[in-house]
Amino acid sequence: MTPPVDEAAIRKAVKILGSGGLVAIPTETVYGLAADADNRSAVEATFRVKGRPTNHPLIVHICGPEAIDAWAENVPPEARMLARAFWPGPLTMVLKKKPRCGFFVTGGQDTVALRCPSHPWAHALLKAFAGPNFRGLTAPSCNTFGRISPSRAEHVVEDLGVKPEGKLDFILDGGPCEFGIESTMINLSGGTPSILRHGVITREAIEAVLGTAVPDAGGDAPRASGRLKSHYAPKTKLEVLPRDHFLERAQELSSKGMRISVMAERLLLDALSAAGIPTVMAIEAPMHALEYGAALYENLHQLDHSAADRLLAQAVPNTADWAAVADRLGRASA
Numbered sequence: 001m002t003p004p005v006d007e008a009a010i011r012k013a014v015k016i017l018g019s020g021g022l023v024a025i026p027t028e029t030v031y032g033l034a035a036d037a038d039n040r041s042a043v044e045a046t047f048r049v050k051g052r053p054t055n056h057p058l059i060v061h062i063c064g065p066e067a068i069d070a071w072a073e074n075v076p077p078e079a080r081m082l083a084r085a086f087w088p089g090p091l092t093m094v095l096k097k098k099p100r101c102g103f104f105v106t107g108g109q110d111t112v113a114l115r116c117p118s119h120p121w122a123h124a125l126l127k128a129f130a131g132p133n134f135r136g137l138t139a140p141s142c143n144t145f146g147r148i149s150p151s152r153a154e155h156v157v158e159d160l161g162v163k164p165e166g167k168l169d170f171i172l173d174g175g176p177c178e179f180g181i182e183s184t185m186i187n188l189s190g191g192t193p194s195i196l197r198h199g200v201i202t203r204e205a206i207e208a209v210l211g212t213a214v215p216d217a218g219g220d221a222p223r224a225s226g227r228l229k230s231h232y233a234p235k236t237k238l239e240v241l242p243r244d245h246f247l248e249r250a251q252e253l254s255s256k257g258m259r260i261s262v263m264a265e266r267l268l269l270d271a272l273s274a275a276g277i278p279t280v281m282a283i284e285a286p287m288h289a290l291e292y293g294a295a296l297y298e299n300l301h302q303l304d305h306s307a308a309d310r311l312l313a314q315a316v317p318n319t320a321d322w323a324a325v326a327d328r329l330g331r332a333s334a
């Protein structure tokens, strides 16, 4: 699904980023809004474009484990182990920051989040951009603050767009994102390692590498917008319902004259039509967590565009492999 790397487009992106521009970049999770992490005014423009509070820190994307020490200090051995196991890939590590990393990147905190993406376009871009000082790219998800993250270039075009009508200098279209859900985030900046955000790299996989239990971060965890109760939300109100309540709720809304769009397993969709409950759009939910996650934001985008008054999604299983999906659904419906 990922098209071959377009070297000319990569060169163009490097040039724009080097002169302080903003570029949408594909990663294996979601599209990112990239800026030169050493360039204060470029990084500040990122916050303005997204409408994101400036005290919410950004992830610095780097070309590989060799760049860790250019950005972080007091790096614990666990960080090296995890980088060896999962980089390049969808794991972000929060570490103590080096003075080189500006507070304008970290939202004033003394930690920095580092990630080395595996998407071939992002990887090629970071290799080309890094240079001898291991330059990195700040990249929050490339969406307006609080909205659904983009898993395709089309989502970026529609939301932020390219200048002069839009806000970005360039969009690198590297195809649809493989995983479709933001990276797993782990706090390694002191004390026991803990999970700040769930993603496709599971707790179990991390615990297997570290050989210890890795709990969820508590309420004292560093600021992270992905930890806000309401985030990743469609414009149309979304309700997440267990299978047993789904039909009843659909019936209730429909009888009030509300137009509904739904995402649920085949059985439920069939039961809806058998009961004569009309839907504007009905999406069959994938049965596997990875597949479900990869399609989640695209499906939410579609449901949001279906001109329904209310969106209904069937709740997902309460098991470890569904943790990241359950988390995003919960915030999207909060």
Ligand code: TXA
Binding pocket: 027, 029, 030, 031, 032, 033, 056, 057, 058, 059, 090, 092, 094, 106, 109, 111, 112, 113, 115, 117, 139, 140, 141, 142, 181, 182, 183, 185, 196, 222, 223, 224, 225, 226, 227
């Ligand atoms: O998969 C991803 O991580 C995507 C792609 C583009 O790489 N990026 C992404 O960035 O999801 P963003 O900014 O949308 O979400 C990063 C989360 C935010 O909730 C932010 O507050 C948190 O990470 N974060 C960043 N730096 C942090 C730090 N030093 N300490 C704690 N949380 C941090």
Ligand code: MG
Binding pocket: 140, 141, 149, 226
């Ligand atoms: Mg985001």
